[in-house]
Amino acid sequence: MKMRHNGSATPEQLAMLTEALKELGADLPLDSPERDTLAAEIMMLFENGIETLDEIKAALSKA
Numbered sequence: 001m002k003m004r005h006n007g008s009a010t011p012e013q014l015a016m017l018t019e020a021l022k023e024l025g026a027d028l029p030l031d032s033p034e035r036d037t038l039a040a041e042i043m044m045l046f047e048n049g050i051e052t053l054d055e056i057k058a059a060l061s062k063a
Helices: 011-024 033-047 053-062
Strands: none
Touching: 011 033, 011 053, 033 053
């Protein structure tokens, strides 16, 4: 069972989340609403126990 995160992340997890947004949002302007939505989706997945970049990519590709 995946562990939920209660609003906290380790430095390693923050680095992974940053990389996820950088990779998945590479074609989106930094100030676009679409990038903000992507960031929110990534955080929602993380908060619900998705903990790796590959898992985030897989979850978003299914959506």
